[in-house]
Amino acid sequence: MRVLLVDDEVRLAEGVRRGLEAEGMTVDVAHNGVDGLWRAREQDYDVIVLDVMMPGMSGYRVCATLRAEQIWTPVLFLTAKDGEWDEVEGLDTGGDDWLTKPFSFPVLVARLRALVRRGARERPAVLEAGDLRLDPAARTVHRGDLEIDLTAREIAVLDFLMRRRGEVVTKLEVLDNVWADDFDGDPNIVEVYVGRLRRKVDRPFGRDGIQTVRGSGYRLAADGG
Numbered sequence: 001m002r003v004l005l006v007d008d009e010v011r012l013a014e015g016v017r018r019g020l021e022a023e024g025m026t027v028d029v030a031h032n033g034v035d036g037l038w039r040a041r042e043q044d045y046d047v048i049v050l051d052v053m054m055p056g057m058s059g060y061r062v063c064a065t066l067r068a069e070q071i072w073t074p075v076l077f078l079t080a081k082d083g084e085w086d087e088v089e090g091l092d093t094g095g096d097d098w099l100t101k102p103f104s105f106p107v108l109v110a111r112l113r114a115l116v117r118r119g120a121r122e123r124p125a126v127l128e129a130g131d132l133r134l135d136p137a138a139r140t141v142h143r144g145d146l147e148i149d150l151t152a153r154e155i156a157v158l159d160f161l162m163r164r165r166g167e168v169v170t171k172l173e174v175l176d177n178v179w180a181d182d183f184d185g186d187p188n189i190v191e192v193y194v195g196r197l198r199r200k201v202d203r204p205f206g207r208d209g210i211q212t213v214r215g216s217g218y219r220l221a222a223d224g225g
Contacts, residue, residue: 006036033057067094130224166222
């Protein structure tokens with residue numbers, strides 16, 4: 001496993017590097033966002049461990065830039081920022097997982113291995129349901145010719161529904177496929193995001209594409225509604 005560790009806390013980064021190398025991993029280290037972005041562009045990594053608050057460029061900007069450039073290497077944010085909305089911002093900018101400092105080293109290793117098992121997301125084809133189109137690589141959504149502004153998490157939920165269009169999916173299936181494996185928050189977060197999607201991709205266009213199937217889950221109409 002080849003890891004890129006980007007953290008401006010030199011002593012902590014060195015300790016993490018030694019620990020990961022003891023686990024058989026190869027680790028490159030950068031101590032600011034600009035150098036981290038350069039390394040991520042120039043080298044192929046299995047996973048990137050990214051601090052948030054760094055000189056030169058924040059981890060949020062590094063991750064968002066990588067995703068805009070269609071670099072899909074899994075990103076785990078490792079940060080002292082522990083607010084709920086900090087985590088939301090990290091995941092919405094394209095991050096795959098979030099771990100706060102101080103942290104358990106065995107948990108860090110387990111999460112990195114889990115991310116690598118999932119692998120980097122390949123550039124997928126454009127998904128279509130009627131006039132609803134989602135380009136997962138460009139992270140854009142359109143109804144007809146009109147582009148719809150969605151967050152990364154909203155796109156991820158819509159992506160899952162579009163890949164299963166015409167089928168009923170349960171709330172648990174959405175959680176398992178869109179949120180981290182160890183998500184232990186309120187599962188009703190799925191309802192929140194489904195509601196947001198309806199307000200953005202359905203109601204302004206007079207559509208009813210995202211449907212609730214009582215007692216079962218949700219379904220995106222095969223024709224997009």
